[in-house]
Amino acid sequence: MKELILFTLIAPISGFMILALSGNSFSEKKAGLIGSISVGIAFLATFICLIDLVSGSHVAKTLTLYNWVSVGNFNLNVSILVDTLSIVMLMIINGVGFVIHCYSVEYMHGEKAYSRFFSHMNLFIFSMNVLVLSADFFFLIVGWALVGLSSYFLIGFYTEKHSAVLAARKAFVMNVIGDVGMLVGALILFQYIGSVTYADVFSKAGTAFANDNAALAWACSLLLIGAFAKSAQFPLHTWLPDAMEGPTPVSALIHAATMVTAGVYLIVRCHVIFELVPNVMEWIVFIGILTSFMAATIGLVKYDIKRVIAYSTMSQLGYMFVAAGLGYYALAIFHLMTHAFFKALLFLSAGSVIHGLNGEQDIRKMGGLKEKMPVTFYCFMIGSLALCGFPLFSGFYSKEAIITVSFMSEQGGYCLWFFAIFTAFLTSVYTFRNVFLTFWGEYRGSEKPHESNYIILVPLIILALLAIIGGYWKSGFSEFLSYTVKVIEDPHNTILLIIGVIVPLAGIYTAYQMFVVNTKQTEALRERFRPLFDTLQENYYFDLIYDMVFVKPVKMVGYFLGNIFEPKIVDRLVDLAGEFADFFGQEVTMKQDGKIRSYGLMVFTGAVFVVSSFFLLFHINNF
């Protein structure tokens, strides 16, 4: 039964191969069908394995395919780890991925590179499956890098659009920074433990690093850099908003269900070694809450419907990091799952809005779409409510628990809780700002809005249902995960629960007042806090700072090397070698004058020289 899990790798890679090798010769229908069905097969296989695991013993199984490298004491098997954590991740990736693929069939209609889109989407799913199914750090890094590569393809899908190409490059560079960190971290672990499989590393880390805690701290921090880069956490977060340049289904795939969750997955998977270094756990919490708060404030002022959602993704990932850093791994994965549902829903319904307005993304040019796109509106509304943590929606169960934990856990406290709850408030303000500006009031655009057709709406409805009911089986979920990761029972606190219910409502009310009722006052407020507004609009000038600190110096060094060092020094040296040979050759050709007698003279001189040197040598030896 467990061999079925191989289909999660075989199906997407076959889909990728078929579509990539076909060039663009398949019709849209055929390409869309192949692309979607391959992910569908992967999902079915995962589902069967899930049932197998639930009805069976829940025990992790390692499926060893073959021995790949065997050098000295080092053995590396190509193996797959099937346990409750990887199955949950696979369910999210392939389930949401499948829905997104179906949606794309209609959304990408009429695109020139239709096959290329689906082939890269399949590659992406494959990479993600490699990442979560790996049983060792080696294939984790392989999957990690493959995800970075395929995200590069997808973000830069519109190759003729300059900004998209730049965004893809930025995402790739940021991710490679993380990849390098991970690689070095894994190498440190290998240096001390002598194996890269999870089983060995987790069981031996405690003893292997007993005398050298600093090395373990380094290894964990370096792994964490990889997690931060993939999950768009401060300070490697700047690629995520720019990645909105890709098509909307790509945004949904990358930023909801798959790529950005890899960092959270890594922390949860490796929690055994992270827990050995308490400082690192504190850093995870700190960076998580910082990113969460920062992203929420930026989300307040953005005008691009997708970018607002992108910032909310960063913010929610921050929550997951907080939960993971505090030791509530099941909660982090639970929020990851509910987030995957409602964030995919939000992105896809935003895509439906954009599709209906022929590519318009600026919420200042929308408005009043409630009547014109009713189904999209309700789906967007459900997604937004779930994101805010409105009671009885999926987001409520996961997010409210994280906020409670931030107060109740040992490392938590007032400060952490305050930022968490304030971020939750901001989340509902910016989310509903998005909703109100898009769907309420007068229509301000020039395109003629129309509702999308059923191929787009059915995936929306499926995701909407999941976004509502996704949070109901929380205790079962924790128990299921407890076979793989350490699970702590979530604390309960009635007062915190009540505050957690009121705050989103207050946020929604504030947004209603600001963006529907008193829009004039909001304008005045914006004018009054212009510098703050501009700072937020410019993402706290991070891009500017990075540009000045990293990009400009590198460009200057490049200019120096390219325009001064290379022509003046390197080229000069090469030229000198040539000039020397040329000079030497000129001198020698002068001697070769073609006259027999001068050659003869040279031959005789040479003969005399040789004979006399032999003669001399003999004499020296004899004396």
Next chain:
Amino acid sequence: MVHLEIQVLAFLILTIGIVGFLVRKNPIVMFMSIELMLNAVNLSLIGFADELKSVDGQIFSLIVMTVAAAEVVVGLAIIVVIFRVKKSTDVDSIDLLKG
């Protein structure tokens, strides 16, 4: 018994041949110089053969003569061809192989 006289004579003939080869411009005379050199070597070989009571030197001298005869044939043929083309046998005017 050392035939020093023979070796000195051979050396003198060799030197005459070398100098002749280097200073004369007429290819025929240059050929003669070459022959002179070869024969000086033959003389030396035979001198040594007699001195060492060995027949090797004599055999060698015969081989040298054979080679010299063959070489003269080829060399004279070349000179004739060059003369036909250039209408002159001045060796300094034949310098097409200069670098």
